[in-house]
Amino acid sequence: xxxxxxxxxxxxxxxxxxxxxxxxxxxxxxxxxxxxxxxxxxxxxxxxxxxxxxxxxxxxxxxxxxxxxxxxxxxxxxxxxxxxxxxxxxxxxxxxxxxxxxxxxxxxxxxxxxxxxxxxxxxxxxxxxxxxxxxxxxxxxxxxxxxxxxxxxxxxxxxxxxxxxxxxxxxxxxxxxxxxxxxxxxxxxxxxxxxxxxxxxxxxxxxxxxxxxxxxxxxxxxxxxxxxxxxxxxxxxxxxxxxxxxxxxxxxxxxxxxxxxxxxxxxxxxxxxxxxxxxxxxxxxx
Amino acid sequence: xxxxxxxxxxxxxxxxxxxxxxxxxxxxxxxxxxxxxxxxxxxxxxxxxxxxxxxxxxxxxxxxxxxxxxxxxxxxxxxxxxxxxxxxxxxxxxxxxxxxxxxxxxxxxxxxxxxxxxxxxxxxxxxxxxxxxxxxxxxxxxxxxxxxxxxxxxxxxxxxxxxxxxxxxxxxxxxxxxxxxxxxxxxxxxxxxxxxxxxxxxxxxxxxxxxxxxxxxxxxxxxxxxxxxxxxxxxxxxxxxxxxxxxxxxxxxxxxxxxxxxxxxxxxxxxxxxxxxxxxxxxxxxxxxxxxxxxxxxxxxxxxxxxxx
Numbered sequence: 001x002x003x004x005x006x007x008x009x010x011x012x013x014x015x016x017x018x019x020x021x022x023x024x025x026x027x028x029x030x031x032x033x034x035x036x037x038x039x040x041x042x043x044x045x046x047x048x049x050x051x052x053x054x055x056x057x058x059x060x061x062x063x064x065x066x067x068x069x070x071x072x073x074x075x076x077x078x079x080x081x082x083x084x085x086x087x088x089x090x091x092x093x094x095x096x097x098x099x100x101x102x103x104x105x106x107x108x109x110x111x112x113x114x115x116x117x118x119x120x121x122x123x124x125x126x127x128x129x130x131x132x133x134x135x136x137x138x139x140x141x142x143x144x145x146x147x148x149x150x151x152x153x154x155x156x157x158x159x160x161x162x163x164x165x166x167x168x169x170x171x172x173x174x175x176x177x178x179x180x181x182x183x184x185x186x187x188x189x190x191x192x193x194x195x196x197x198x199x200x201x202x203x204x205x206x207x208x209x210x211x212x213x214x215x216x217x218x219x220x221x222x223x224x225x226x227x228x229x230x231x232x233x234x235x236x237x238x239x240x241x242x243x244x245x246x247x248x249x250x251x252x253x254x255x256x257x258x259x260x261x262x263x264x265x266x267x268x269x270x271x272x273x274x275x276x277x278x279x280x281x282x283x284x285x286x
Numbered sequence: 287x288x289x290x291x292x293x294x295x296x297x298x299x300x301x302x303x304x305x306x307x308x309x310x311x312x313x314x315x316x317x318x319x320x321x322x323x324x325x326x327x328x329x330x331x332x333x334x335x336x337x338x339x340x341x342x343x344x345x346x347x348x349x350x351x352x353x354x355x356x357x358x359x360x361x362x363x364x365x366x367x368x369x370x371x372x373x374x375x376x377x378x379x380x381x382x383x384x385x386x387x388x389x390x391x392x393x394x395x396x397x398x399x400x401x402x403x404x405x406x407x408x409x410x411x412x413x414x415x416x417x418x419x420x421x422x423x424x425x426x427x428x429x430x431x432x433x434x435x436x437x438x439x440x441x442x443x444x445x446x447x448x449x450x451x452x453x454x455x456x457x458x459x460x461x462x463x464x465x466x467x468x469x470x471x472x473x474x475x476x477x478x479x480x481x482x483x484x485x486x487x488x489x490x491x492x493x494x495x496x497x498x499x500x501x502x503x504x505x506x507x508x509x510x511x512x513x514x515x516x517x518x519x520x521x522x523x524x525x526x527x528x529x530x531x532x533x534x535x536x537x538x539x540x541x542x543x544x545x546x547x548x549x550x551x552x553x554x555x556x557x558x559x560x561x562x563x564x565x566x567x568x569x570x571x572x573x574x575x576x577x578x579x580x581x582x583x584x585x586x587x588x589x590x591x592x593x594x595x
Contacts, residue, residue: 029397033397034397035397035400035401082577082581085581086580086581086584089580089584089585090584091396091397092336092342092541093537093580093584095342095397095400096533096534096537096576096580097576097577097580097581099530099533099534099576100534100573100574100575100576100577100580101573101577102573103530103569103570103572103573103576104570104573104574104577105573106569106573107567107569107570107573108570111567111570219526223404223408223526226401226404226405227405230398230401230402230405234397234398264409264412264413267405267406267408267409267412268409270402270405271390271402271405271406271409274390274394274398274401274402274405275390275393278393278394278398279398280398
């Protein structure tokens, strides 16, 4: 029972981290119907920037504030300078170009920070551990849990209760109509791209002390992140919530029971969901 | 009609060049040309999925890798398996797997199709990677036989080059011929409007499955040829990075043009060979090249030439 609870919390932490990255991805997809594969590079960049920030300033909280903003800026730049220009060429070209960006960014990160594994220490205020049902559990993971929930609540509030949220939702369901009704679509799009990249960078910063830094961290995360967005249904935020929860638990308990083939479960879930419901759990259009 | 004779002349010129190459090029250049020829077939199968059926495959390495593994396992474990039978075995296994996967894949289109192929790619890669007893896992498989063909020693790179050239030429011809068949026309019709094609009375799902399985077969043949060429096969031939490289090659050459895959794989092989001499960062340069190319020439290099004409 105790292992069960611990694994459950563990899965929850990982799932929420996935959600932070996947939510940005799915929002951008909902608007542009193009999957920005380079999104995971932003996650990676957030983590590596926080490493440098920590080396220079020595303060985790400062990194948590500044690094995601830098990443968001890069995301906006990428949308302005590259994605907007290939839009006319078609979806396939847009898709391929984000691939090129992913490759270039990943290699650039390897170039700047080297390819050996790095680590960021857990901030001293959170370095302790708590007792959960007689088991020692690192406090930092619980911080990830609550912090991600906070961000999720914040995101839900913006989307459901503010004018900006209504505009964004309108654009996700019909971009052209929203534009015809007088929404400044390029601006809203830029904003969403910024928020999406910010979330990816944020996830990178808080994941850094937890998962460590390696040159493969982006690609490792990419697959899980895609499974989440696709299983939940592209463009659906609630789908992303449910799917991240499922994938988090699946990978957590998969490692517990069948460690050798743990990586396969996520894909199996995705394949099964897509075969039964091609548009994903909460997706509308296939 | 003028256009068709143009294609024909390009084909004849390339064929003549291909036959001449071993007599003019030094040994290591010949290796690269062999690789280009083999990879061109693979890229061609990817391009045809996109061009003839409008399907963007994100996991094309599955067919390539399975073809390679199946043929290598054949040469390792089946006594007296000849070279051509081994290559056909690779193609057949890839084709059968393509047939099974396509049964699931044909229900999807667009991004969902691409992502389901990605999922299958990762699934099969994970199985290959973890199933060490059979596939060798990270270490891969090497030291398999290279049987002679009709008494001609295939250990000689020139002979193997000619064999690859012949097989790839036959496969490319069949690919081209397919676009002229009734089924090829049905695929074009599906690409332009799937619903109408269904209403006319064509079995859209079955047509797609046959088409995809056929291309998977050719991709498997390419994989088997590649395994014999490298005399080694590892899990990196079936992973996602391989799949993305296939997509890059297709886009560099130009997806709208018949000879695009050949040009794309040629540029790719030469670029990776020479850049890796000068710098370890060739993947970075490659990524940047792809970004700039798609920005400036969304239809690939041959796309520019086509527009000018």
